[in-house]
Amino acid sequence: MEFDAKTPIYYQIEQYINREIIIGHLRPGAQVPAVRQLAITLTVNVNTIQRALANLIQAGILVPERGKGNFVTTDQKVLGKMKQSMIEGEFKALYDHLAALELSPEEMTAAFAQYVQTQQGGEAHE
């Protein structure tokens, strides 16, 4: 997996797992791949996986069962909040930066819509 060199890997893994849950690749109650397996898949050290999982456990998104593994919570309230904060976080980052560039709300939406347009036409997924 590719990581942004400017942000901690453990944090990017947290968000990656959150996305896997939101998409449905990891369903509520499902077992998360073993830490040693994740370490291989994501090409990072087990400790880094562990740190990411510890944060997700702390947040109640994953539930650990000793000797068995880590499982996605079935608490829909927690999952709903997580999804909300994930998406809002993305929007807020863009909004704040565009606001710092003194774009009006109309300009923001128009500019982003135009960008999405360009991505649709020239999809050159490498």
Add this chain to the structure above:
Amino acid sequence: MEFDAKTPIYYQIEQYINREIIIGHLRPGAQVPAVRQLAITLTVNVNTIQRALANLIQAGILVPERGKGNFVTTDQKVLGKMKQSMIEGEFKALYDHLAALELSPEEMTAAFAQYVQTQQGGEAHE
């Protein structure tokens, strides 16, 4: 100034100065505040300022004059590219993350437009 604890301060300062240039607070040819002054204003160490400026100089956005100070380039081509990549970078980050959440292009633009709406109503600029 407030910094995101998850990304290097020097990088956030680079982007801050880029924004100041785009907005027009720093015009082409204008002198950037002295490094020691910036260190006080942004409440960081001089070395951190220095590292950010070094990157901007490397990129041709700032032009150093020994003993005088650092100045914003008057090369419109360089400034244009910088502005373009700044805004595109913001869009790309959001687009990629929303795409990872398997939102369609229409859903993306609609969701962002809706978010901007919510920001307009409840503007509690502190």
Add this chain to the structure above:
DNA sequence: CATAGTGTAATAGATGTATAGTACACTAGT
């Protein structure tokens, strides 16, 4: 109870980031 699969803990070392402090070099004004 032995074993393989899980998570968990602890240590040591490398690297990146940020701070603190000192020193040097160039420019301009007096």
Add this chain to the structure above:
DNA sequence: ACTAGTGTACTATACATCTATTACACTATG
């Protein structure tokens, strides 16, 4: 010349992040 204002360079220290490695604890299976 002196001085004050610039950038620049270097060392030392502290902390966060990541890796490598080893060890331990719990669960399930045979």
